[in-house]
Amino acid sequence: xxxxxxxxxxxxxxxxxxxxxxxxxxxxxxxxxxxxxxxxxxxxxxxxxxxxxxxxxxxxxxxxxxxxxxxxxxxxxxxxxxxxxxxxxxxxxxxxxxx
Amino acid sequence: xxxxxxxxxxxxxxxxxxxxxxxxxxxxxxxxxxxxxxxxxxxxxxxxxxxxxxxxxxxxxxxxxxxxxxxxxxxxxxxxxxxxxxxxxxxxxxxxxxxxxxxxxxxxxxxxxxxxxxxxxxxxxxxxxxxxxxxxxxxxxxxxxxxxxxxxxxxxxxxxxxxxxxxxxxxxxxxxxxxxxxxxxxxxxxxxxxxxxxxxxxxxxxxxxxxxxxxxxxxxxxxxxxxxxxxxxxxxxxxxxxxxxxxxxxxxxxxxxxxxxxxxxx
Numbered sequence: 463x464x465x466x467x468x469x470x471x472x473x474x475x476x477x478x479x480x481x482x483x484x485x486x487x488x489x490x491x492x493x494x495x496x497x498x499x500x501x502x503x504x505x506x507x508x509x510x511x512x513x514x515x516x517x518x519x520x521x522x523x524x525x526x527x528x529x530x531x532x533x534x535x536x537x538x539x540x541x542x543x544x545x546x547x548x549x550x551x552x553x554x555x556x557x558x559x560x561x
Numbered sequence: 562x563x564x565x566x567x568x569x570x571x572x573x574x575x576x577x578x579x580x581x582x583x584x585x586x587x588x589x590x591x592x593x594x595x596x597x598x599x600x601x602x603x604x605x606x607x608x609x610x611x612x613x614x615x616x617x618x619x620x621x622x623x624x625x626x627x628x629x630x631x632x633x634x635x636x637x638x639x640x641x642x643x644x645x646x647x648x649x650x651x652x653x654x655x656x657x658x659x660x661x662x663x664x665x666x667x668x669x670x671x672x673x674x675x676x677x678x679x680x681x682x683x684x685x686x687x688x689x690x691x692x693x694x695x696x697x698x699x700x701x702x703x704x705x706x707x708x709x710x711x712x713x714x715x716x717x718x719x720x721x722x723x724x725x726x727x728x729x730x731x732x733x734x735x736x737x738x739x740x741x742x743x744x745x746x747x748x749x750x751x752x753x754x755x756x757x758x759x760x761x762x763x764x765x766x767x768x769x770x771x772x773x774x775x776x777x778x779x780x781x782x783x784x785x786x787x788x789x790x791x792x793x794x795x796x797x798x799x800x801x802x803x804x805x806x807x808x809x810x811x812x813x814x815x816x817x818x819x820x821x822x823x824x825x826x827x
Contacts, residue, residue, distance in 0.1 A: 513594075534604060
């Protein structure tokens with residue numbers, strides 16, 4: 463039983479890799495190549511994602527990680543400054559907690 | 562990514578709370594996209610309603626098309642979208658040019674519209690948008706994005722500037738958007754606007770240049786209430802909680818008892 467849970471839970475690295483892939487799908491690989499995406503990258507400042515790109519990214523997160531992750535709901539509880547500050551690692555942690 | 566094929570165009574659509582009993586369709590403004598509602602205002606309304614957001618043609622992630630930015634074509638899109646999603650009747654909320662689309666819906670398809678919420682709908686005979694289009698340049702664009710565009714506060718950096726530049730270039734130089742908007746100059750004087758009988762909420766930013774437009778609509782639409790909120794034309798971005806709360810209050814008011822009962826037990 464323990465092992466089953468172990469197998470189902472993704473590590474932070476795995477989640478990060480998946481999110482990284484989503485980002486390059488949303489903003490285009492040519493831009494991603496020029497960037498050094500790390501868990502500390504912020505969405506708006508470092509990755510220069512605008513709001514419609516974050517919508518597309520959210521959609522991918524929902525489709526991939528399942529509907530028990532209320533990513534949009536989680537974001538909607540933040541004010542604009544918090545969203546601007548949002549880093550990849552915050553999302554990695556959120557998804558891991560939801561698993 | 563939910564792209565819906567309509568007879569004339571492919572639109573990017575996002576739905577929140579699809580199980581909601583009544584539906585609100587939200588229409589964004591020119592040079593913007595559905596993200597203006599997606600993060601704050603729409604989730605607030607989705608606690609009580611099914612909420613449908615879409616990117617207008619040529620905007621956001623919808624199909625880039627060269628023609629059909631006039632209010633008749635735009636309302637054809639909204640009608641087709643409602644048909645496609647099986648929505649017989651919906652409340653409408655529209656911001657800026659999207660507010661004009663919502664008004665036009667009420668004049669063309671009154672039986673398919675519940676309540677109407679118009680945020681910062683500009684009088685097209687007065688609005689400076691057309692002048693803005695004529696003086697357009699990249700330098701102007703930087704200024705415009707910093708000061709006026711409703712997506713601005715989430716924007717930064719070169720790639721975004723380039724992306725926005727391309728959107729304006731496309732819409733201004735490769736589509737009929739200028740002439741389509743010019744063709745709507747007389748819209749507020751259309752007798753059909755004065756015949757709108759839907760319950761209507763007009764929300765304007767108290768510092769906005771568009772307040773006189775709000776007063777004009779308030780005087781013409783008999784069932785309209787004008788509400789001034791703190792902010793300017795960008796009020797949905799500046800005060801999303803205020804706008805979300807006011808919209809929820811307006812759309813929830815006078816729901817029948819059965820529905821009120823449902824809400825109380827939520």
